[in-house]
Amino acid sequence: MSIKLENVAKTFKAADIELNVLENINLQIKDKEAWVIFGKSGAGKSTLLSLIGGMDKPTNGKVIVDGVDLSTLNTNELANFRKEKIGYVFQAFNLFGNLKAWDNIILPIILEKNRKEKIDRVMAWADELGIKNRLNHLPGQLSLGEQQRVAILRAMINCPKIILADEPTAHLDRENASKIIEIFKKFNQEQAVTLILVTDHEAIAANFEHKFSLVPGTKVSLIN
Amino acid sequence: MLIKFSLKNLLSRPRRSLVSLAGIIIGVALFISVVLILKSAQAAFNKPLAEAGADMIVQLQGEPCVWSIVKLPTDLNPIPSKLIDKIKALDEVVVAEGALITWAFPVSNQSQAIRTQDPSGTSHAGLLASKDGKDTNGAPCTTGPAGSFCATGEHAASGQSNFSPIVVVGVNPDPVEIGPIKKSDLKNIQGRYFTKEDSYAVILDKDFARTRNLKLEDSIDIGPRLGNKVIGIIDPGYDAKIAGAQVFVPLKVAIEMAGRGEIVDIIFVKLKGGINTAVVKQKIKKALSNDTVTITTSRDYLSSVAGFSNLAQKLMLATFLIVVLIVFLLIAKTAFGSVLERSSEVGTLKAIGWQDQEIIKLIVMENSILGFAGGLLGSVLGYLVSLVYKINLVSALPYYLNPYPPCSQYLVKTLSAPVPIFINVFLFTILFAMIIQVCFGLLATLRILKLTPIQALRKL
Numbered sequence: 001m002s003i004k005l006e007n008v009a010k011t012f013k014a015a016d017i018e019l020n021v022l023e024n025i026n027l028q029i030k031d032k033e034a035w036v037i038f039g040k041s042g043a044g045k046s047t048l049l050s051l052i053g054g055m056d057k058p059t060n061g062k063v064i065v066d067g068v069d070l071s072t073l074n075t076n077e078l079a080n081f082r083k084e085k086i087g088y089v090f091q092a093f094n095l096f097g098n099l100k101a102w103d104n105i106i107l108p109i110i111l112e113k114n115r116k117e118k119i120d121r122v123m124a125w126a127d128e129l130g131i132k133n134r135l136n137h138l139p140g141q142l143s144l145g146e147q148q149r150v151a152i153l154r155a156m157i158n159c160p161k162i163i164l165a166d167e168p169t170a171h172l173d174r175e176n177a178s179k180i181i182e183i184f185k186k187f188n189q190e191q192a193v194t195l196i197l198v199t200d201h202e203a204i205a206a207n208f209e210h211k212f213s214l215v216p217g218t219k220v221s222l223i224n
Numbered sequence: 225m226l227i228k229f230s231l232k233n234l235l236s237r238p239r240r241s242l243v244s245l246a247g248i249i250i251g252v253a254l255f256i257s258v259v260l261i262l263k264s265a266q267a268a269f270n271k272p273l274a275e276a277g278a279d280m281i282v283q284l285q286g287e288p289c290v291w292s293i294v295k296l297p298t299d300l301n302p303i304p305s306k307l308i309d310k311i312k313a314l315d316e317v318v319v320a321e322g323a324l325i326t327w328a329f330p331v332s333n334q335s336q337a338i339r340t341q342d343p344s345g346t347s348h349a350g351l352l353a354s355k356d357g358k359d360t361n362g363a364p365c366t367t368g369p370a371g372s373f374c375a376t377g378e379h380a381a382s383g384q385s386n387f388s389p390i391v392v393v394g395v396n397p398d399p400v401e402i403g404p405i406k407k408s409d410l411k412n413i414q415g416r417y418f419t420k421e422d423s424y425a426v427i428l429d430k431d432f433a434r435t436r437n438l439k440l441e442d443s444i445d446i447g448p449r450l451g452n453k454v455i456g457i458i459d460p461g462y463d464a465k466i467a468g469a470q471v472f473v474p475l476k477v478a479i480e481m482a483g484r485g486e487i488v489d490i491i492f493v494k495l496k497g498g499i500n501t502a503v504v505k506q507k508i509k510k511a512l513s514n515d516t517v518t519i520t521t522s523r524d525y526l527s528s529v530a531g532f533s534n535l536a537q538k539l540m541l542a543t544f545l546i547v548v549l550i551v552f553l554l555i556a557k558t559a560f561g562s563v564l565e566r567s568s569e570v571g572t573l574k575a576i577g578w579q580d581q582e583i584i585k586l587i588v589m590e591n592s593i594l595g596f597a598g599g600l601l602g603s604v605l606g607y608l609v610s611l612v613y614k615i616n617l618v619s620a621l622p623y624y625l626n627p628y629p630p631c632s633q634y635l636v637k638t639l640s641a642p643v644p645i646f647i648n649v650f651l652f653t654i655l656f657a658m659i660i661q662v663c664f665g666l667l668a669t670l671r672i673l674k675l676t677p678i679q680a681l682r683k684l
Contacts, residue, residue, distance in 0.1 A: 055575050055677040076579055082677075083577020094572045094681070098236035108576040109228050154576065 001066045001085060001194050003029040003052055008061035010047050021047050021216070025061070029197035029210070031161075034188045034195040038205040045198040046091065046166050048214065052196065053086045053164045054078045056215035065162070083108060086157030087193075089165040093147045095139040095154075101146075102135040105153045122157045129153070129183060145176035153185060156191075163187060165197045169204060181207055230589040240562060245598045247558030251551035252602025252657050253609060256650070258547050260610035262540075264643045270522045272466045272621060276493035277402035280501065281520040282311065282320075282508060285624060294328045294392070294447045294481040297627050302487035303512070305479075310511040311491060316499045321396060321403045322488030323467050324478040325627045327389035328447030381498045390432075391627045392446055393469035394478020394488075397422060402492040404467040405458065415440045415456035418474050424449070425474070427456035432470035446471055449481060464621045466490070518624060526571060555598075555657055556664040559591055563668035570672045571680030587669045588662050594662035599654030610643045 008025040011018050018046045021044040030033055037045050043047045050056040051063050063070045065085065073081060082088070095104045105122055109115045129149045130143075139147050148168060155163060165184060169177035181197075181204060188195040198209070205211045273279070286301040296302060303322070311320040352646045397418035399407040405427070410417050418425060426446065428438060433454070438444060443451045452473070460468055467490050479486060495504060505519045573583055671681050 050678045053575070056679070057676060076581075079574065079577055079579045082575065088575050090572075090575075094575070096567070096569065096572070098233070103232070107573070107577070110226055111578075111582055113225065118346075158577070 002031050002064075003027070003162065003194065003196075004064040005048075005052070006062045006064065008048075008051060008058045008063060010044065010051065010056070011059045020199065022051075022058075027212075029194060029196065032188070032192050032194055033210055034185065034208055035124060035197070036205040036208040036211040037196065037198045037214055038078065038200060038202060038211060043214040043216050045200075045214050049088075049164045049166050049198050052162075053088050054081050055088070083158060085161050087158070087160035087163045089148075089151050089163065089168050090154045091167040091170050093139070093151040095147060095150060097139050100136055100138055101131070101142060101150045104139065104150055105135070105157060107154060108157055118157055118159075121159070122153050125153055125156065143176075144171045145173075145179065148172060148176070148180055149183070151181070152187075156187060159191065162194045162196070166194070167198055167200065167203070169199065177201075177204065226585055226589050227593075230586060232591060233586070233588055234593060240565070241594065244558050244562045244594050245601070246597025247554050248595060248661060249602040249605060250659050251554040252599050252653055253605035254547055255551045256603050256653055257609035257613070258544060259649055260607060260643050260646075261613050262544070264614055265608060265647070267644065268463075271463060273520075273522050273627070275463075276404065276466050276492055277406050277408075277494060278466075279495040279506070279521060280508075281625065282491040282493060282512075283489065283520070283624060284516070285518050286516070292483075293331060294326050294483070296482065296489050297325050297327055297391075297490065300325065300489040300624070301486040302482075302484050302489055303490055303491065305486040307512050308488065308491055310509055311493060314504065314507050314511065316495050316504045316507070318494045318496055319401055320491055320493045322475070322491045323396075323401050323403055324394035324475060324482060324488045325452025325467055325490055326392045326394070326467070326478055326482050327629060328392045328471075328481065329389045330445075331448045338617070389629060390446055390471055391469045391629075392471045392473055392478060392481070393467050393627065394473050394475040394481075397474040397476075403493050404465065405467065405472060409458065409460075409571045412459045412461075413456045414459075415454070417456060418472075420474075422455065422474050423477060424452045426452045427453045427458055428471040429452055429468070429470045430457055430459040433457045441583040444471070446451045446473070447481060449477075463539075464626070466492075466621065466625050467627060469627060481609075481610075517555065520625065552660060555595075559594075559661045559664035561664075563587060563591075563665045565668065567672050567675075567680050571675070571677045571682075574673075574677035574680060583673065584666065584669055587665050591661040591665035592658050595658030596605060596654060598661070599657035602657065603650045603653055607643065607645070614643050 005025050005027040008022060009020065010022040011020050013019075024177045025048065037048060039045050047056070051058050052065070054063075054065075054073070057071065065081070068081075070078065070081070082130070095101075096107065099107070103110070105126070106115070109118055112118075118173065123132070124128075126135060126149075129152075131146050131153075134142055134146055139150065142150065148171075152165075154170075155165075163184065168180055168184070172180060184195055184197060187193050197204075199205060256379075273281070282303070284301040284303050285299050288299045289296045289301070305322060308320050308322045311317055393404055395403060395405050396419075397420050399410060399417060401407060405413075405417070413427065415427070417427070428436075428444070428669075433439070436444070438454055438457075440454055442454045444454060447454055458472070473481075475488070493504075493508070495501070501521045501523070505521075508519055509515055509517055525540065570583055573586075574580075587618060
């Protein structure tokens with residue numbers, strides 16, 4: 001699923017202060033590509049990711065996903081867009097601490113009636129990722145690596161066309177970080193998912209062919 | 225699915241759920257206990273009038289009567305019997321019945337006694353009346369020793385070991401609709417009720433009969449009237465009654481014993497429905513040509529028993545409204561706060577694709593469950609609190625309706641009424657708690673839903 005950003009800017013206002021986090025971002029990502037956005041903390045990486053995921057609105061410019069300008073979608077359409085097309089992995093995992101790992105994974109479809117197929121599929125993935133026997137535990141009883149796997153499975157449960165991962169290795173050691181990156185690559189290749197991963201580690205960025213650095217106050221223009 | 229997930233969500237964070245639940249429970253319990261205590265107290269206070277089948281009690285209070293062997297209680301003064309007909313004649317009145325409450329002291333001089341063998345049945349008026357004989361024929365009492373109704377002074381010194389009077393009430397020998405013994409009370413009589421021919425016949429209070437070890441067909445001396453035959457024993461129940469007595473006699477006998485002519489000292493009045501009692505009060509005062517007559521309705525009675533003035537009643541209403549407001553705010557704050565605290569959760573749900581309606585349904589369901597559970601548990605707790613309060617609530621009839629002398633206070637029954645279970649009040653309260661909980665939960669949710677997922681997440 002292709003993603004196109006046209007002159008995207010995002011400004012945050014706090015009291016009388018305006019903070020231009022993103023300015024003139026022009027970017028095109030083709031279907032099934034895997035991209036890494038890297039840069040220092042505060043560069044606007046997470047903001048850019050949230051704009052692509054339809055979770056925030058740009059101050060200026062357009063975010064076009066699969067040919068649809070997200071600004072034209074109403075609240076319900078945006079929710080459907082996020083549910084069906086986006087798998088978002090948060091930096092802090094954003095798991096519900098009171099729910100078991102399994103309930104967290106199926107949270108996007110918990111109100112659906114016909115969900116057997118999705119459940120069978122995600123169970124198989126849980127087995128592959130080595131957390132099948134940890135699904136009855138609360139997030140607090142899991143290691144950070146296991147929590148991140150739970151968050152990834154939650155993002156994948158609807159078989160989204162785009163995975164947006166916001167610094168998914170930030171809290172992990174090197175070994176776990178490598179494993180998580182492998183998981184993302186696997187989904188990118190096997191499930192034909194467009195992947196955008198945000199990180200501040202150049203070493204991680206080195207694993208990916210497509211990447212760009214985000215520096216505050218600089219324009220980005222990556223359009224073929 | 226939604227209910228299951230809502231329950232799971234609530235149960236999986238017990239601390240937060242319990243805090244919310246506690247807020248609702250406290251609020252609802254406060255409301256329910258206040259309502260039930262008020263209702264129970266009101267029912268207890270209204271019960272004596274209701275049990276007498278009357279809407280009004282008419283009495284004449286004044287200077288206590290001069291002491292005599294048989295005298296009118298405390299400061300009750302005689303009302304000429306013919307005035308009952310004037311009350312009956314009022315358009316608003318359905319029925320009026322008089323009774324004569326007296327205190328019969330034990331005789332110290334047996335020569336004054338009237339033997340049961342006396343076949344003449346002639347009037348003994350004068351023999352038993354006041355010493356100076358001035359207070360006859362329904363005339364007001366002259367000042368007497370108001371405090372000397374018990375074993376004091378010369379009478380105590382006269383050798384009587386038990387000088388307390390027997391409370392004797394004269395009642396209509398025809399079964400009547402209202403009064404101390406009504407038609408519907410006859411089933412509680414062991415033995416039989418009076419006939420018009422009965423003269424030396426008495427009906428005893430069950431407790432009095434037990435303490436005196438008296439049974440049917442036994443005889444009892446009442447003041448100077450000796451050898452009265454026990455024809456019935458009535459079980460009046462546990463609660464205090466207006467014109468409740470230890471011994472009931474036919475009205476004509478009580479009149480004869482009091483020796484003041486054709487009098488009563490209490491009139492029970494039943495009114496037609498929807499009548500303004502204030503108007504009837506005025507009419508009765510006019511009919512009796514007496515402004516000082518005491519007319520007690522259930523409302524006056526409640527005020528008198530509970531010691532509530534109008535101001536106190538208004539303060540009570542204000543307190544009740546404040547309680548309702550506190551309950552409202554307590555539940556509202558709990559609901560509002562608990563949802564706002566979950567801003568990041570709502571943000572996450574939005575981010576993973578939950579529709580706003582789905583989030584609203586979840587919050588509504590969770591808050592409905594909390595409101596229902598809190599309302600139910602709060603109602604039970606409120607009921608228990610009102611039961612505990614009731615145990616400690618001891619109230620008696622006001623002195624002017626209480627026929628017992630101060631020295632017989634241990635005989636005086638108290639007022640009580642079961643704490644009512646008002647299903648509709650419970651249901652209303654549970655619904656009220658649910659509605660407030662849901663509305664304020666919804667209000668907080670709508671505030672969060674206005675935000676984008678990222679804004680909601682950043683609210684943390």
